[in-house]
Amino acid sequence: MSVREKFDQIYARAVDRKGGESALESLLSHPLTPAELKAIPDDRWLAALTQKVFQSGMSWKVVRQKWDGFESVFFGFDIEKLLLVPNEMWERKATDPAIIRHLGKVMTIPENTYMIHRAAKEHGSFSAMVADWPSEDIIGLWKYLKTKGKRLGGNTGPYTLRVMGKDTFILSQDVEAYLRNTGVIDGGRDTQRSLTAAQAAFDAWQQESGRPLCQISQIIAFSGGDNRV
Template identity: 65%
Template sequence: MTIEKFASIYQRAAERKGGEDQLENLLKIPLSKAELATVPEDRWLSAFSMKVFQSGISWDVVRKKWPNFEELFFNFKVEPLLMLSDEMWEEKAQDPRIIRHLAKVMSIPRNARMIYETRAEHGSFSQMVAQWPLENITGLWEYMKKHGDRLGGNTGPYTLRQMGADTFIFSTDVEAYLRNTGVIDSAKTTKRAMTSANQAFSQWQQESNRTMSEISQIIAFSTGENRI
C-alpha cells in the first residue's frame, strides 16, 4: 500500500476551500499538552456524558437541557457522584428535568470511576490524556472503551477532539478517504483498521509537522461534498 503524500492532500483541500489562507482559517488547533493536563476532571465527565446522551438524540435538545444535568449531577464532580447508591442513581434517572434514560444515566458513575482510577498511575485523567503517545492514539480510544461505559465507536474520539486533545477521528469523510485509498480495509472499529490508520497519520505528521487533529480536518476538507 502506498500512502498519498500529505502535500498532495493539502493542495487538494486548499483548492476545494478557495486557497491556503481560507483552509488555514477553517482549522481548529488542539490544546498544548500543558493546557490539556490542567483541564478539570469534572469537565471530562460532563463532556463524556453529553456525548453519550447525544447518541441517537437531537444534539440541540441535549444542549438545551444540559444546565439541568449539571445541576442534578453536582456539576459532574467525581467524588460526590461516586458516593451515590444505585437507588439514588435510579431516582435521578427519573428526574423530569433531564432526558430520562437509565442506561445512559448509569454511564455517568461508570465513567466517573474510570476517571478516578487514572489518578493512582497518572495523577489525573487530564494528565493521562496529555501524556498519551500520539503514535498510539487509538490505544487511548481502546482504553476509554474498555474502562469506561458507552465510549466506543466515535463517542470517545469525538469527546477527545471537543476537549482539545490531539487526535484524528473517523468522521464520514475521513473514513471514506482512508477506505478509498486502501489505508483501511476492514470495519473501522477493528484493531487492524485503527492500527493502519494510526500509522498513516503518524507518517503524515512526520511529513507535515502538523497535529493529528489538523491532518484529520484537512483530509476531510480534501474529499466529500464540502467544496466552497
C-alpha cells in the same frame, strides 16, 4: 493495496475545494498543549464524556439546551460526590425532568466516574493521563476509553478528546471513505488491523507535515466527500 498519498497532495485538494489556503486554515482546530490539558479539572472530562454519550443518536441541540439541568442534577459532575451516590439514587435521577430521561445513558455516569477516579489514582489526574498519552498511540487512548469506560466506543471517545483539546484524528465518514478508497484500511473500521493501519498513515502524514493529527484529519475530510470532519 495501500496507495498513501503525500500530504501535500491532500492539502492542495483541500485548498482548492475551500477557496484558498487562508480559508482552509481558518477552519482548522488547534489542540491544547499538555500543560493546558493538565489544567482541566477531572469533573469537566466527566461532563464532556456524558454530553457526548447523550448526543449519540440524539439531537445535539436538545442535549445542549438541557445541559444546565444535567450540571445541577449530577452535582456539577464532582467526582468525589458521584462516587458516593447509591444505585437506587441513580435510578431516581434518571427520571428527573431537568435532564433527558434515559436510564441506560444515565447509568454510564457512575461507570465513567469510576474510570476517571481509577485513572486519577494512578496518574494524579485523568487529565494528566490524557495529556501524557503519546500521539503515535492515540488509538490506544481510544481503546482505553472504550474498554475502561461505558458507551465510549466508536467515535464517542475520540470526539470527546477533540472537543476537550487532546490532539486526535477522527474516523468520520469522509475520513473513513478516503482511507478505504486509498486502500489504507479494507476491513471493519473498528478492528485492530484497521485502527493500526490508520494510525500508521496519520503518523506518516504528521512526520511529513509537522501538523497535529486533528488538522490532518480535517484536511483529509475537506479534500473530498461531504466535509464531515
